Amino acid sequence: MPHNQTFVLNVGRIFTGMGNDIPEPHSIVIENGKIKNIDLKSRITDSFKTITKLDYPDCTALPGLVDGHTHMMAPGDGTPGDDIVKDADENLLIRATHNAKLFLNAGVTTARENGAKNNVGFALQKAIRLGVTDGPDMVVCGRPISITGGHMGYCGSEADGLDEIKKETRKLIKQGADFIKIMATGGSTITSDPLKPSYTSEEMQLIVEEAHRVDKLTAAHCSSIKGIENALEAGVDMIIHCIFEDETGMYNYREDLAETLVNAQAWVNPTLHIKIAGIEDIKKRGYKKGGLSRLEILQLDNATRSLENSLETVNRFSKIGVKMMAGSDSPWGAYPPGEFVKEILALNRAGLSIYESLLTGTKHAAHSIGKGHVSGILNVGRNADVLIVKGNPLINLSDLSNVKQVYKKGIPQYKKSKGYSGIHTEIK
Ligand SMILES: [Zn+2]
Structure with missing residues (x-):
């Protein structure tokens, strides 16, 4: 179906992300890749009689996920x-291209x-924009900026001291970075320590100034x-992971810091499911070889405790309006x-309502990354990014993974069964 055609999606129900949904059949009219109209099915069919209609009677339409x-x-x-980046950039880019299709x-x-690493992120974004390959619309930082030996410094943007930091930030922006990702603490990178801060608040403030100066x-x-304290002091827009552990690794939910998050209107990206996936991975390894080593038992213990603490943190955040x-x-x-839905499910597990959880992966995510004006909700004039799932995620959130069809800017994407063919199917 050429994307410049007008067509109508008839769906059993709708989640627009705007809080005005009536649980009845709706029609979404799409024209030139944009949403032209949304209304109750009974009201819309007459005026759009002559155009192609696609029926999804037992399905729910949602904004494409973000x-x-x-x-x-x-x-x-x-x-x-540390091992991933040993691969050549070409191989990393091919894998990135493949993964982007799975996400879509x-x-x-x-x-x-x-x-x-290096220019892989920029190259992927460009290839998708040019239509050379399929994937989500990408917002990229290129490389994270990190201290020498800091977390993900191996991607190629290590910078120390105010002069180097300013230069590296400007370089990233020159290359096309849509936002600046800062490593405020160490992480999994061997030469770094996740419990120790890396940049000072003064250094991060310089990055924020440079980015905001050009609306990034x-x-x-x-x-x-x-790291959270330093980043908030510097005025960073989003706190990623936001783990309330001190320099000894002790969990300490800091109410004052949570208040600061609220007052600063900073976004928090809790990254819960990656912890669950890590725990499942250790267990799977143990199952395969008939038991866990002492080190693995310790890792499993730490990971389980860390997950419980993060679930509690998110629960408390949700009550005070972070x-x-x-x-x-x-x-x-x-x-x-291809399993983004599991993060939305994990936020629900932490205590967010189903409705709030759906917003985190649509409207709120779009807004937080500067895409709120084009995506994240189903509304007239927005990109026709529409996810059709069988069932009703508003009652059963996991129905989000029953993907029936995905429209990106009005173009239906081939739904993979086994492996990806890359062919857009014609829907009749
Ligand atoms: Zn990350």
Whole structure:
């Protein structure tokens, strides 16, 4: 179906993300890749009699999902980042291209890429924009900015001291970065420590100033308290992970810091499911070889405790009004590509209502990455990014993974069964 045609999607029910949904059959009129009209089916059929109609009677239409945190170059099979980047850029780009298709087929029509090696992120974004390959509309940082030896410094943007930091930030923007990803603490990278801060608040403030000067957003990886404090002081727009652990690894829910998050109107990207996926991965390894080593038992223990703490943090955040959005961090760690829905489910498990959870992966994610004006809700004039799922996720959230069809800017995407063919199917 050429995307410049007008056509109508008749669906059993709708989630617009605007809080005005009536649980009755609706029609969505799409023209030139945009939503032209949305109304109750009974009201719309007459005026659009002559055009193609596609019926999804037992299905729900939602805005295309927005994953606010991806790493398309990773395999999602537990391979550590330090090993992933040993691969040549060409191989990383091919994998990223493949993964991007899996995300799209699972309903993700917009994604924010949080860091790849060298120019892999930029190249992927360009290839998708040019239509050379299929994938979500990408918002990219290119490479995360990190101290020498810091988390993901191996991607190629290490910078120390104010002069280098300013230069590197400007370089990323010159290359086309849509936002600046800052490593405020260490992480899984061997030469870094997740519990220790890396940049000072003064250094991060410089990055924020440089980014905001040209209307770019900022996001900081914070896997311990001091990093969160520094990032908030610097005025960073989004706190990623937001782990309330001190420098000794002790969990300490800091009420004052949570209040600061609310007052600063900063977004939080909790990344819950990557922890669940990590736990499942350790258990699977143990099952395969008939038991876990002492080290693995310790890892499992730590991972389980860390997940429980994060679930509690998110639960408390939701009660005091911290702005939260969904970003999978997939396919980083052992979180396979194409399973973004699991992050939305994890936020629900942490205590967000089904409706709020759906917003985190649509409207709120779009808003938090600067795409709120084009995606994240179903509304007249927006991109026709529409996810059709069988069932009703408003009652049973996991129905989100029963993908029936995905429209990106009005174009139906081939739904993969086994492997990806890359062919757009004609829907009749
Ligand atoms: Zn990440």
